[in-house]
Amino acid sequence: MATDPDVPGPHIPRRPDDTGAEVIAARQRYVADRTGVVLDHVTRYSVDPAVLPGNIEHFTGVAQVPIGIAGPLTVRGEHAHGDFVVPLATTEGTLVASYNRGMRLLSASGGVRTTVVDNSMQRAPVFVLDDALAAREFGRWVDDHLDDVRAAAEATTRSGRLVGIGRYAVGPLLYLRFNYTTGDAAGQNMTGKATLAACEWIRDHHPARPGFLLSGNIDTDKKHSQINVLETRGKRVVAEAVVPRDLLRDLMGVDADHLFRMRQVSATGAFLAGASSNGAHAANGLAALFIATGQDAANVAESHASLTYVDLLPGGDYYWSVTLPALIVATYGGGTGLPTQRECLEVLGCYGAGKVDKFAEICAGVVLAGEISLSSAVVHGDWVSSHDRLGRNRP
Amino acid sequence: MATDPDVPGPHIPRRPDDTGAEVIAARQRYVADRTGVVLDHVTRYSVDPAVLPGNIEHFTGVAQVPIGIAGPLTVRGEHAHGDFVVPLATTEGTLVASYNRGMRLLSASGGVRTTVVDNSMQRAPVFVLDDALAAREFGRWVDDHLDDVRAAAEATTRSGRLVGIGRYAVGPLLYLRFNYTTGDAAGQNMTGKATLAACEWIRDHHPARPGFLLSGNIDTDKKHSQINVLETRGKRVVAEAVVPRDLLRDLMGVDADHLFRMRQVSATGAFLAGASSNGAHAANGLAALFIATGQDAANVAESHASLTYVDLLPGGDYYWSVTLPALIVATYGGGTGLPTQRECLEVLGCYGAGKVDKFAEICAGVVLAGEISLSSAVVHGDWVSSHDRLGRNRP
Amino acid sequence: MATDPDVPGPHIPRRPDDTGAEVIAARQRYVADRTGVVLDHVTRYSVDPAVLPGNIEHFTGVAQVPIGIAGPLTVRGEHAHGDFVVPLATTEGTLVASYNRGMRLLSASGGVRTTVVDNSMQRAPVFVLDDALAAREFGRWVDDHLDDVRAAAEATTRSGRLVGIGRYAVGPLLYLRFNYTTGDAAGQNMTGKATLAACEWIRDHHPARPGFLLSGNIDTDKKHSQINVLETRGKRVVAEAVVPRDLLRDLMGVDADHLFRMRQVSATGAFLAGASSNGAHAANGLAALFIATGQDAANVAESHASLTYVDLLPGGDYYWSVTLPALIVATYGGGTGLPTQRECLEVLGCYGAGKVDKFAEICAGVVLAGEISLSSAVVHGDWVSSHDRLGRNRP
């Protein structure tokens, strides 16, 4: 291998056929040569490297992430209906057990109800105009030419549809948030390509021929943000259930009244902390489900945002809902077609075309199971130890 | 298998020895029976299930996540020093290539400088007092008894050290944020156990015997939050580099001045959106590195927060820094000891005791590589297409 | 005066004619009797109490807030055009002097350019449905009946126009953000009345006859919020100017390059702190202008949010913009017609119908003057004292 005077040491072996057996082996030797580490387990896999282009560069082996199954979780959604066995890939002990416990409660309560309430994937370019007045007028021009802009965007994709463009003005800048539906794909690439075409059309047809960045950082891709919470990124999905008071007591060891009062405390804590979620730990279930099913695990950054809303019903039963405003998932494209990932999607009946809403509903149901399980555990500890001293003798 | 009248269908097979070959096979059959899906790839793994208790329940197989290698990345940190080949586990095409490109630039620039500037893992209980006055006095009492509280906490752990307790008062509630150092472990469980002991000591010794929740939701575990950004969670790590103007132009095709001006636009966008990061996509590199090395992937929720600060130096070179205020990593415990995960840590020279700061520095260096690569790509697209019309002819 | 057994001491004197001389005097005696304080200055005013109903209850006197004048400020807006002498009511020394200094710089730079880029006042009710599915379908029903909803709302007002309804779903809740234009009034009351009528129409015509709260707290009235920053509340106004490098040096004693580099530092600080503004002190000028001109001073809570975006132009001049996304002002109604308040609006040529955009532009121009003045002062202090050590010798 030739060395490059600019960079330290020899380059990583690369070939035009980046997943050929020879170059893979060369990279494994490269690792051994440079680090002294012989990859004994990383190199054992059943996936055929020939399917990997498009998913990885410099393929050298695999991470084996343990999968446990949880459930069955009874889901009563529009798209997901039935009892689901849920594969969760994690290395964190108790995670599967905790979610499994929550699923048992939800199923015993008649199941979790799930609804996809909105659906929107973004690419958000920014145009730089001469001044604020020009930026405002530019925004109106874009509105006036929306059909042309849409045509330019949609010419690049079979499944993406531009449903609207949000406008956000700052000084001479106009941030445009292109909102798409993207079929069964998560759609970040699709929307990027479509929006680039749209921006180029705009630049070429607007008299000022304004410059743009394809992302002005309000997409907000791979980042939590308030704009995602408000305006949705990916799927906005709700999971909800009424948990009978008796089941809470018998299965979780918690009193519904006490749980509701403690809910005030944890919701206040989340507000105090400036948190992305006023719930417990949506990220846990989502990360495990994402890794198992070939989702983009980096999207945990956005997808973990959640809004918990609960109510103590007049009869004492507990209404519990969690809303995921930025759940980014796919059942097609990305990592979903790789062998283990596809099998896990198939276990859920969610592989391939027309399944993404079903999968989104299951994700939300899983999250709710985890919320109930962990929240109850936190309160149960308190319940036992504190002899219910809370809230007495207020001023 | 017996059925439970409360829940639909038979339970997932379970045995006292949860990782025995027989019960694993039973669960695989259970999946096949219930879903019709024969797990052909999930069931192929080299990990010995006997090592898995503590990492997973209901083990049924593995997710095979492709690993590509990137680098070498020259790191000049306090703990990480040298050229590193970085394993990244992902199913997202271009991720490895993009980070690899950024690493090449950083290495050609003399390497990335990395510094762990703070270190703090939390469990944050809340005590409920009778009123605000009682809560305030309770806080002072805790301060007065800090040595006892510390002793109670530290009695539960060999490596955890309580370094301080933040106090946050709301009405009759006092949220306490216990800050620990946790050695080479991420420390969420360690700090939970220690804080429970501390809270029980407090409850048993304070005259009011106040009730508490072990988490008042300001930890904030598995959630992004402003308190994490301000007060650190896990490691606070900085990666920084001065990238010569010529290298930016030659390797990235961008002009430093233009990049700096566009930086104003994307930083403003992040502020506008209420984003967790004013940078590009820290979550991508972190998720890939976390999965490869057995970190808790759910911590991407917290760890992806980042603060980019740049400067255009008088001579035209580009100073670029990224600060990760809530990087949660381990080189011991959790998933770090599993076969493929351990190998990947070993490739980085980061497996085991005394390595966590080194690993944290590498994580930050990887993130910076990705920031430079993607940000340059976004600007480059613009640069080519827009004929540098930006910023001209302002009012 | 009769005493009420439920409450301590006699009630405040009240009469059907609440602003009659006799009851005003009775209240002044009441204050003296209960507190021993004879209101010697509070009771001296030139306003005729007969004009006060609708502005105050239990009128007892006035606060005399000193007014200083600043300017002239050259404004080159769409609605405000010319040189303005600006009355500022404050008790904080240096405020008028500092704004005056900034106005001098702006005027010397050719004036401040101002643009109202958006305009939207809200009332945001929330409807509580049976579940998330019902809430989603309810949202579609509202869309389908938008003309009727608009008719119901607009029937209550001459000047208010419903321009759209934002939908935000959480669990079984649907928050609706009614966006109006409100003519020359700030419009909080107008939009409240109109939205109540709209909600009652909805409740009476939707089959579920859903319950609602007139405010679900996302309006967000008298509160800063990210939704205001994104979606505008009141006027979204931009003030911008190109300040010549020489003027910055001669009048402010600061170097444009240095100012630009320090701008990176303060913008990063704002992001770190989770602040409502990445600028300096918009609240100062706005509060002073609001009190002088009879605006609702409580709206400083929303109006002070601001987005600063700057650019160092190729020739070295400094482009400076400030965007106020939630400026709530009126030139009609509220306190604008009271004697001193009206005079101050007249000084600006902004009293009465058709003037609100002009006034909004002046507000933004004043804010920019203050931003430049204070920011330069902060940097100037540093500049002199630190001998420009900043940013040298980076890694």
Add this chain to the structure above:
Amino acid sequence: MATDPDVPGPHIPRRPDDTGAEVIAARQRYVADRTGVVLDHVTRYSVDPAVLPGNIEHFTGVAQVPIGIAGPLTVRGEHAHGDFVVPLATTEGTLVASYNRGMRLLSASGGVRTTVVDNSMQRAPVFVLDDALAAREFGRWVDDHLDDVRAAAEATTRSGRLVGIGRYAVGPLLYLRFNYTTGDAAGQNMTGKATLAACEWIRDHHPARPGFLLSGNIDTDKKHSQINVLETRGKRVVAEAVVPRDLLRDLMGVDADHLFRMRQVSATGAFLAGASSNGAHAANGLAALFIATGQDAANVAESHASLTYVDLLPGGDYYWSVTLPALIVATYGGGTGLPTQRECLEVLGCYGAGKVDKFAEICAGVVLAGEISLSSAVVHGDWVSSHDRLGRNRP
């Protein structure tokens, strides 16, 4: 008056004695000459302009802001104890009536309990070091020299005390948040002066002689921020009360259970919106009280932040608390000594030395009165109209 060729038109008349009768009259003529507006009411005031230097420059007259009185409010605090008649300066109709109504309820409930739980005023400089490592070591050096730094700061002030320095690292920057107690003054100027002295001491004694800005924008002065909510700015004050169920029904027309359930909805809305307060309208009462008593009205920007925490007690009574984490008030200095402002402070028994905690407690009590009044009104409207359909028939 000489004209300046750089700026349009003649300057505002100014004299060494800026509050002499002659120059005041000259400015009034200047306004008339330039705008045609004769200031008939603005020019009528009882304040002696000789007392105004330090409060205003270019004094030209006064704003007369109507004052209504509300109360009596029974306060049972540590510092405020008794029944208070509260002067509120506003031009917004119903404000006084609404607060008066809330005060009546609170007084009938036995009064509002108030507690100042923390106290901290800031100036937050930023030091720019060579790199992150230098910044970290610099922070440790500051800690090691804290006594000297404190001595330098406190040498500039009689009443200010430096209680600690928060450290926040970003790249090569170290933001330091100096926290002071400031006696009866709000303390922004005092802390600015003290911190400048401290920074100069640091710069002169640290080997690197590092440059600094006196404000790195995390103070955060005149801006809402999450850091203020967490770490306090000014006073952190709690007002709390237990409102009997019967009084809620009789005086407010609301049912405690229903109010509590609607509380879930509005708290969720605030979280969704990214709001500075999860309550109703603290800014209203604070702005009115601030103007009446000579506070800096711009501090409404920070002071309006609030955290509502409520509980429905087992017997059905309603525990209600509001926490103001950033209440900035003074009873000495600033505008507090001006004639009408001083009278209003005297009405509250809060003028002068040793009164600021008492005044802070009253402010919080007033805010709580307004929260109860408005929240009840919002729910009452719903209650009557909706026939309690809420929450029924959940899934």
